Amino acid sequence: MTRARRLLAINNYFYRRGGAESVFLDHIDLFTAAGWEVVPFAMQHPANLPSAWSEYFVSEIEYGGTGGPLTKVRQAAKVIYSLEARRKIRALIGRAPPTIAHAHNVYHHISPSIFGALKAQGVPLVMTAHDLKLACPAYKMLSHGRVCERCHGGRIHNVLLRRCVKESIVVSGLVLLETLVHRSFGLYRNTIDRLIAPSRFYRDKLVEWGWDAGRVGYIPNSIDAKAYSPATHEGDYVVYAGRLAPEKGLATLVRAVALSHQRLVLAGSGPEEQTLRKLAGELGADVAFTGHLDRPALKRVIGEARALVLPSEWYENAPISVLEAYALGRPVIGTRIGGIPELIADGETGSLVEPGNAAMLAEALAGLASLPSSARAAMGATGRDWVAREFSSGNYRDRTMALYEALR
Structure with a gap:
């Protein structure tokens, strides 16, 4: 390759918060060591690791956090579609055009509003499925503590009927609205070039729930x-x-x-x-x-x-x-x-x-x-x-x- 390869690495959090964040940060280290320039895009958070690109990070939002009615409405809007995230990702890719973008967890914080901006600039987009949110509105595929697949086949209204998310009609309703908006505008399906499933089970489950098998690959997690x-x-x-x-x-x-x-x-x-x-x-x-x-x-x-x-x-x-x-x-x-x-x-x-x-x-x-x-x-x-x-x-x-x- 004649020009430097630049990876735009995207995740809600930029610190080791859980398994997804560990995969995300290890991914950055691996590609940095392989000679890639890696540019992170995340949410602002007090625990974040230092980054030269943090000025482009989106404002912190805690899903389901406290606040008055107006604050909650604003947060709900950002959960569904963050205009701030779309504006900042545009500015970031204008300054540092990526060879490829790789997203991990984005929903509820960054939101998939950024994916259209990447698509418009012709940036190939890969996303790792750390959970089953791209199949079921309730990302754990659980309802009241038990595995549930009632939303299969597009019957996503069940997430509200059964109050699957936090057993709350308000939160479950917000998740249903979020899913309806995202699916109506194809914010995932029309923008992601390849999904990576870290398990064969997740690969097969995503295909079973409607994802094109040719767009879902299996790459297992790793450890040194x-x-x-x-x-x-x-x-x-x-x-x-x-x-x-x-x-x-x-x-x-x-x-x-x-x-x-x-x-x-x-x-x-x-x-x-x-x-x-x-x-x-x-x-x-x-x-x-x-x-x-x-x-x-x-x-x-x-x-x-x-x-x-x-x-x-x-x-x-x-x-x-x-x-x-x-x-x-x-x-x-x-x-x-x-x-x-x-x-x-x-x-x-x-x-x-x-x-x-x-x-x-x-x-x-x-x-x-x-x-x-x-x-x-x-x-x-x-x-x-x-x-x-x-x-x-x-x-x-x-x-x-x-x-x-x-x-x-």
């Missing part, structure tokens, strides 16, 4: 296994690492821990913490709550566990926590739902159980605990080798680069 060192010491507990939320299946996990008389460490925070504390007390379950941990502490807790447990009861995509556990040489127990089964070789790198089945999960926990530590270490080593071969940062970069080249 060299940045993780397996621990020499193994503790006497299993660990869950992540948000303490209802769809994560943690009440089932606490019940399974009580049934199997195992120890559990819950590393994270979230709305379910008090409910889980109460449940653990009622059942006499041995559960330790650590709250949010920084990266070194989290690596240590996972690395010294007998196993990572992922008891999700929703359509998980491709959890980075599984790859991290393998990189630390630990096996994983997970549920057969969403993209999780793609990441666990049952009996080789861990075990799979049915979601919501406390007895089956308890049996898996007890079975793993009964093995010699060398057997668990062997499973973890198999997982680490798998990560190094199939989920390496180099593989992710090369697969993504090939997709970019195909669009230019």
Whole structure:
């Protein structure tokens, strides 16, 4: 190539807030290291990393935040279609014309108003589907804590009828209006050149819900296994690492821990913490709550566990926590739902159980605990080798680069 390649990297947040942000920021680092100039576009936020391009970031908006009626109306308008974001992206691409744009999460904050501006300038657009928002108005595809696909086939009114989002008629109504506007104007369908699904499950689900199979590619998440060192010491507990939320299946996990008389460490925070504390007390379950941990502490807790447990009861995509556990040489127990089964070789790198089945999960926990530590270490080593071969940062970069080249 004769001119420098410039990537416009787009995401609501510009700090490590969750799995999507980790993928976004690691993506930036990978392409910067590969010689690309990377220009970020995000929302202003006190926790953001420093950036020479922050003057172009859109004003902060907290979805569902507090404020008076006028403030809420303005926020609702920006959630649906942000004129500010469209104006600022135009100014940014005028100053730094990108070779390609790659979006991650944009809804509710930046909004897809920016995509038309990119299309008008002939900028190829790729978007990673970190959840199922491009299929279902309720991005987790959940209704009242259970997997729900009633909106399939265009029946999106169900999101309001069933109050699927936060069990609120107001918020669900706003999400329905947002979806109607976005679909009516083709703000996603008519502008995105390629969707990337990090799991085969998400790829197939998006196609099932109407996306053209030729526009949806599969590129798994990645991890640099060299940045993780397996621990020499193994503790006497299993660990869950992540948000303490209802769809994560943690009440089932606490019940399974009580049934199997195992120890559990819950590393994270979230709305379910008090409910889980109460449940653990009622059942006499041995559960330790650590709250949010920084990266070194989290690596240590996972690395010294007998196993990572992922008891999700929703359509998980491709959890980075599984790859991290393998990189630390630990096996994983997970549920057969969403993209999780793609990441666990049952009996080789861990075990799979049915979601919501406390007895089956308890049996898996007890079975793993009964093995010699060398057997668990062997499973973890198999997982680490798998990560190094199939989920390496180099593989992710090369697969993504090939997709970019195909669009230019």
